[in-house]
Amino acid sequence: xxxxxxxxxxxxxxxxxxxxxxxxxxxxxxxxxxxxxxxxxxxxxxxxxxxxxxxxxxxxxxxxxxxxxxxxxxxxxxxxxxxxxxxxxxxxxxxxxxxxxxxxxxxxxxxxxxxxxxxxxxxxxxxxxxxxxxxxxxxxxxxxxxxxxxxxxxxxxxxxxxxxxxxxxxxxxxxxxxxxxxxxxxxxxxxxxxxxxxxxxxxxxxxxxxxxxxxxxxxxxxxxxxxxxxxxxxxxxxxxxxxxxxxxxxxxxxxxxxxxxxxxxxxxxxxxxxxxxxxxxxxxxxxxxxxxxxxxxxxxxxxxxxxxxxxxxxxxxxxxxxxxxxxxxxxxxxxxx
Amino acid sequence: xxxxxxxxxxxxxxxxxxxxxxxxxxxxxxxxxxxxxxxxxxxxxxxxxxxxxxxxxxxxxxxxxxxxxxxxxxxxxxxxxxxxxxxxxxxxxxxxxxxxxxxxxxxxxxxxxxxxxxxxxxxxxxxxxxxxxxxxxxxxxxxxxxxxxxxxxxxxxxxxxxxxxxxxxxxxxxxxxxxxxxxxxxxxxxxxxxxxxxxxxxxxxxxxxxxxxxxxxxxxxxxxxxxxxxxxxxxxxxxxxxxxxxxxxxxxxxxxxxxxxxxxxxxxxxxxxxxxxxxxxxxxxxxxxxxxxxxxxxxxxxxxxxxxxxxxxxxxxxxxxxxxxxxxxxxxxxxxxxxxxxxxxxxxxxxxxxxxxxxxxxxxxxxxxxxxxxxxxxxxxxxxxxxxxxxxxxxxxxxxxxxxxxxxxxxxxxxxxxxxxxxxxxxxxxxxxxxxxxxxxxxxxxxxxxxxxxxxxxxxxxxxxxxxxxxxxxxxxxxxxxxxxxxxxxxxxxxxxxxxxxxxxxxxxxxxxxxxxxxxxxxxxxxxxxxxxxxxxxxx
Numbered sequence: 001x002x003x004x005x006x007x008x009x010x011x012x013x014x015x016x017x018x019x020x021x022x023x024x025x026x027x028x029x030x031x032x033x034x035x036x037x038x039x040x041x042x043x044x045x046x047x048x049x050x051x052x053x054x055x056x057x058x059x060x061x062x063x064x065x066x067x068x069x070x071x072x073x074x075x076x077x078x079x080x081x082x083x084x085x086x087x088x089x090x091x092x093x094x095x096x097x098x099x100x101x102x103x104x105x106x107x108x109x110x111x112x113x114x115x116x117x118x119x120x121x122x123x124x125x126x127x128x129x130x131x132x133x134x135x136x137x138x139x140x141x142x143x144x145x146x147x148x149x150x151x152x153x154x155x156x157x158x159x160x161x162x163x164x165x166x167x168x169x170x171x172x173x174x175x176x177x178x179x180x181x182x183x184x185x186x187x188x189x190x191x192x193x194x195x196x197x198x199x200x201x202x203x204x205x206x207x208x209x210x211x212x213x214x215x216x217x218x219x220x221x222x223x224x225x226x227x228x229x230x231x232x233x234x235x236x237x238x239x240x241x242x243x244x245x246x247x248x249x250x251x252x253x254x255x256x257x258x259x260x261x262x263x264x265x266x267x268x269x270x271x272x273x274x275x276x277x278x279x280x281x282x283x284x285x286x287x288x289x290x291x292x293x294x295x296x297x298x299x300x301x302x303x304x305x306x307x308x309x310x311x312x313x314x315x316x317x318x319x320x321x322x323x324x325x326x327x328x329x330x331x332x333x334x335x336x337x
Numbered sequence: 338x339x340x341x342x343x344x345x346x347x348x349x350x351x352x353x354x355x356x357x358x359x360x361x362x363x364x365x366x367x368x369x370x371x372x373x374x375x376x377x378x379x380x381x382x383x384x385x386x387x388x389x390x391x392x393x394x395x396x397x398x399x400x401x402x403x404x405x406x407x408x409x410x411x412x413x414x415x416x417x418x419x420x421x422x423x424x425x426x427x428x429x430x431x432x433x434x435x436x437x438x439x440x441x442x443x444x445x446x447x448x449x450x451x452x453x454x455x456x457x458x459x460x461x462x463x464x465x466x467x468x469x470x471x472x473x474x475x476x477x478x479x480x481x482x483x484x485x486x487x488x489x490x491x492x493x494x495x496x497x498x499x500x501x502x503x504x505x506x507x508x509x510x511x512x513x514x515x516x517x518x519x520x521x522x523x524x525x526x527x528x529x530x531x532x533x534x535x536x537x538x539x540x541x542x543x544x545x546x547x548x549x550x551x552x553x554x555x556x557x558x559x560x561x562x563x564x565x566x567x568x569x570x571x572x573x574x575x576x577x578x579x580x581x582x583x584x585x586x587x588x589x590x591x592x593x594x595x596x597x598x599x600x601x602x603x604x605x606x607x608x609x610x611x612x613x614x615x616x617x618x619x620x621x622x623x624x625x626x627x628x629x630x631x632x633x634x635x636x637x638x639x640x641x642x643x644x645x646x647x648x649x650x651x652x653x654x655x656x657x658x659x660x661x662x663x664x665x666x667x668x669x670x671x672x673x674x675x676x677x678x679x680x681x682x683x684x685x686x687x688x689x690x691x692x693x694x695x696x697x698x699x700x701x702x703x704x705x706x707x708x709x710x711x712x713x714x715x716x717x718x719x720x721x722x723x724x725x726x727x728x729x730x731x732x733x734x735x736x737x738x739x740x741x742x743x744x745x746x747x748x749x750x751x752x753x754x755x756x757x758x759x760x761x762x763x764x765x766x767x768x769x770x771x772x773x774x775x776x777x778x779x780x781x782x783x784x785x786x787x788x789x790x791x792x793x794x795x796x797x798x799x800x801x802x803x804x805x806x807x808x809x810x811x812x813x814x815x816x817x818x819x820x821x822x823x824x825x826x827x828x829x830x831x832x833x834x835x836x837x838x839x840x841x842x843x844x845x846x847x848x849x850x851x852x853x854x855x856x857x858x859x860x861x862x863x864x865x866x867x868x869x870x871x872x873x874x875x876x877x
Contacts, residue, residue, distance in 0.1 A: 033760040037393075045763060045795070050475040054392055081385065081393055085561050093560075149593060157597045164603040165594050167563060171377055171585050284589040286563040294382075294562065297755060 008323060012316040019312040020072065020305075024065055027301040034081065034299045055081075068305070077309070078302030080295060087306035091288060095310065096181025097168060098280070098287035102272045104184075104203055105210025106265070113215045114261070117222025121230060122249060132223060136216035144275045148209040148282035155205055162205045163198070165283045173198045206283040213275055214268050221264040225257040232256075258329050266322040270315055373877055374582040376858070378869065379589045379604040383565055387556055388544035389519050390470055390478045399519050400868035404567060404584075406522030406550035407575045409433045409445050409464065409501075410513075414862060414873075420629050421862045421873070425779050428513065431575045432459055432523055432551065443513060447499040451574040453525040453551045461495040466526035468493040468503070470539050478520045484778065485515020508818035511778055518777050519866055525549040553579050553872045563588055567871065579872040580860075599624055599853055605876070606869070608852040611728050615851045616671040625854045629863045630675045630847040633784055634775025635691045636729075638737065639842040641768050643800045646718070651710035653840045656769075657696045658703035659740045665845060669732040674846035686830045690781035691847050694837050703744045715745035721770040725755025733771050733845070765800045772798060773848060777865045781829050782813040789836060801841040806832060 035052035052058045056067065071078060077087035120132035155162035163170055168183055176186040176195050183199035229235060230253055238248045277289035288307060295303035384398035387405065391398070413427035430436060433445040451459040469490040471478045482488065486509040494502040505512055515521070528549045533540035543549070548556045553575060554567040567584040587604075589595045596614050598604035600623065610618075619626040638660065640647035647653055662678045680693040707713060720738055722730035731752070738748045748769065753761050761767055774796050776783050787796040791807045813828035815821075836842075850867045860873040 033757065036759040036763060037755070047476045047480055048763070051392055080561075090561070149591070152594060152597065157601060160601070164598055164601065165591075166379075166587055166589065166598070166603075171375075171564075171587065172371065281590045282594065284563075284587065284591070284594065286560065290590065291562060299757075 004323070004327070005320070008320050009316075012320075016309075016312055016316070019309060020069070021065075023305045023308040024068060027299075027304050028061060028064075030296075030299055034301065037299060077306040080303040081300045087302045090291060090303065091306055091310050093181070094286055094288040094291050097285060098273065098276055098289060100182045100184065101203065101206055101279070101285060101287060102210065102269065102276060104207035105214055105272060106269055108207055108211035109214035109218055109268075110265075112211065113218035114222050116215075117219040117261075118226055118249065118254065120219070120223045121226030124227065129223075132219055136219050139212050139214075139216035142212070143278070144209055144213050145278040145282055147212055148206065148279050151205050151209055152282065163201045165205070166202075167284045167286055168199060168202055169195070170198050170202065206279050206285060209279055209282075210272055210275065214272055217264050217268050217271075218261065222257065222261050225260045226253060229253045229257045255329065259326065262322060262325050262329065266318055269318060273311065273314070371583070374580075376581045376584045376606065376871065376874055376876065377604050378584065378586045378606045379595050379598055380586070380607060381588065381590055381592070381595070381609050383562060383586065383588045384559075385561065386545045387548055387559065388541065389522065390474050390539070391541050391545050392476060394477070396868070399866055401548075401556060401565060402522060403519050403864075403866065403868060404554045404871050405548040405552040405556060406524065407432045407451075407459075407552050408517055408519075408522055409447075410436060410517045411575075412517055412864075417863075418629075420627055421860070422629070423862065423864050425514070425632075425865075428517055432464070438513065441508075442502050442504045443516075444496065444500060444502045447501070448574050449499055451551055452572055453528070453549065454555045454570050455525065455528060455549075456572075457525060457527060459523060459551050460498050461501045462498075463526045464501045464523050465490075465493045465495050466530075467524040468521055470524065471520050474539055474541065481518060481520045481777070482515065484783070485509060485511040485513075487512065487515060487521075509814075510817040511780065511783060514778055523551060525551070551575070554584065576872065580875045581871060584871050599855070602855060605858050606852065606854045608850070608869070610851065610853065612669070612671045612673045612851070615673060615853065618853055623856070625856055625858065627852045627854070627861055627863075628673055628849040630849055631775045631867065632863075632865055633690065633777075633779040634773060634847060635677055636674075636733075636771065636773045636845045636848055637842045638845065639767075639770050639772055639798045640840075641766065641799060642802075642841045643765070644768065646710075646712060646716045647768060649710045649712075650839060651706050652712060652716070653843075655703040655706035655710065655744060656741070656746070657694070657840050657843045658699045658706065659737075659744050659746070660696070660843060660845070661698055661736045661740045662696075662845065663698065664736050665733055668736065669729055670846065670849075673849045673851060675849070677844035677846050686833050688781070688826045688829045690784050690829070690833065691844060692833065694844055696843065698740070700740065700743055707744050707746075712745065715747060717747045718749075718768045719751045720748040721751040721753055721761070721767045723755060723758040723772065724752050725758060726773075727752070729848075730771055737771075759795075762798050763795060765798065767798075770798070771845075775848075775867075779865060780817070781833070782810055782817060785810050785832050785836070786814065789832065789841070799841040801839070803835065803839065806835050806839075809835065 035048050035055060035057055056064060068078070075088065077091070079086050080090060116132050120129040123129060152162070152165050156165060169175060173195055176183060176190045176192055179186050179189050184196060184203070187196040187199055235248060235253050238252050273289065276287055277293055279285065280287040280290040288310070292304060292307035295307070380397070382397055384395060384401045386394040386398045387401045388394065389399055389402040408431050410428045410433055411431040412423040412425070413429050414421050415424040415427070416422060428436070430448070432447055432451055434448045435446040437444045447459060447461060447464070453459060468487070472482045472488055472490060473479065486506045488506060492504045492506065494504065496502050503516070524544065529540035529543055532543035546559070551574070553570055553573040555570050556565060557568045558564070558566040565586040567586070569579055569582045571578065589598065592610055592614065595604070595607045596610055596618070599607055599618070615626055615628070618624050638656065640653055640656065642648055662676065666672060666674060666676060677691055677693045679697045680695045682695060684695065720734050722734050734750050738750060741748055762772070774788055776787065787794050789797060789801055789806050790810050791802045791804070793800060793802070809828045809832035813825055813832065816825035816828060850863065852861060854861060857877050858874060860875045862870050862873050864870055
């Protein structure tokens, strides 16, 4: 297990180095002049030049890169110009917001999609199978910002069930003391149930929006891999041996069908972090996606680099976790590694 | 009670508690009270720096500075078309209790009891340090100070603990008003110096995150890109104590949601919605909508007069006659703009700016002008706009493109991202574009100096050079400084007439500042900087 962990991490290093170089170059190639943008509407060429010097953008590219890497080695990701904060603190503050939302959406999607996929596979061709098909098709075809706005319109504006789409907490609540950065968990640790309820209420609609989007691939994959497993010989044997439906489907078939589902899950998770950008915009969610997009629009290099780097590290960790999960689910995967 | 009845009553209670859960978040009277003294503002973007002296402070940052710092002087309020509007010509003390204008200097006596938010007294030393900082840090603050001939630290002299003198470099009518804009704010120098470093002698890093002023509000929490929370400073001496104790400013990127928040009554104020939304909200009548034209601001079509084909005045005039003015007012602005075209043929030029041109849409005349200019065969060019304001710019350009095609000018629309727009303008090569300019100081010669003068500032986006124009502008500035009204009037009329005859840029309209408020909110004030002043707001 440790060997697997070590070799996995070792292969990640070159990709991270690549990410550092590519993001640095890409941000420099982007059209737009950071100094001119931040010099403000009333800037003289001289004022722009002053700002350029202050930001170190007048130095040659290799020097800028060396500065960036040496700062990076000290854990300094630079400062964002559009929010005025160090990128590392911003990412640390915003990542939990995105992660909480994404995980909530994913868990919700799992809770619905997996049973749905199993049912659809077990009762192939029944109404539940057709319902599965319709819902998953709708889920992937509706863009998240549309479902988001639609849900806000219906549940907040028309019905008044959902709270105002104003981010993670209603304005009259203060955030619980930070332990994990996840409001739901932190408020429980602080035993502040009113805040927990408020945070949950804010989370509900954006999480549903993400879940609708994530439902489709998970349900489809569950159904397909269940179908394959259900038609295999050991299932037929189990049935012939007179085991109950539950034991056959859940204990035997589902465990074997889980591998591709877990793989899809990893993909969906990374996918959702991307889809988050739009959901965060719609719900004024202070997450990492909206942060990166803002930075990109204003040619604010440091946050874009920091964001891509953080995402790359996240993906590496995610892939590692999935690999480890394979081993737990299926011992054969362990020996292959 | 038998079993059946018990079940009935139990389910009734269940229903009652069920609805109780759906009650709004305001539970206790204390919270309701807090809500009444709290103002919730929603807008698209927030500040990137709480200090206007910072590197690259954005426009929302100006609002934070305005409300958390005091200046020596500020403007009185008057009323214009039913809206409280700053009085350009009447100044009053904010930190100063007395202002004495001499021939080549002005002396301010500070209010003796004024303190900073940390309790330390406001002294002449702080004022000097702050003004020195404004003229020294470079970038926008220094540039703005220069606009009022405030350029060197030597100009600011401490007379005694509570007296400061500002010496004039030259006679300039804009010097005193320039002391009332956002930039010359008074900063707690001791506090900031304590937090300054060798690399950062003016403590810009500290004031970026912290407010160190004597203003009516202080920032108690700032989560960049998410929210800013202001609390009232109860010892404020700059004016009457504001009614609102707490201001929560939340960033809501989606315009649709900002509108929903207003309509549901959850947000109190929002000010950057699409024009269409403002018009619909106005018609619905559930909210108070205030629309005020930008002072000294004009949206225009600009042309590069250095290069063909727009170096030919006849072509420029043809464009001016080809613009679908009325359509732009209707379909793009929904009427939320003040037309700057179509003045009657016999209208007399006024000593004012902005004022309308005599152009109106006349395609036949435009075609004829094109033929006279020798371009009957047509022209191929690009029409550029800033994507950052695509909501207005894009439809303007599409409408213009349609009309220009009819007089033989074929245009390709060039969308330039916001981050890139100023770089492109600075190069001064865009042949044809739409843009907006507005100046804080509301004086015609100020506008013309930046936009038309041969010194070719960034805002002379057309690269327009005219000796006659320079004479008018310099003359008007000199006349304003010496108080020669007759000469001033002649020069201002002269520059307006020349600008309309040469048409390097074609004014379209004066944009409106639109603010939507709940019915129970009063006290909105229009300021030259167009951001909100929290100090006069009231709720209920």
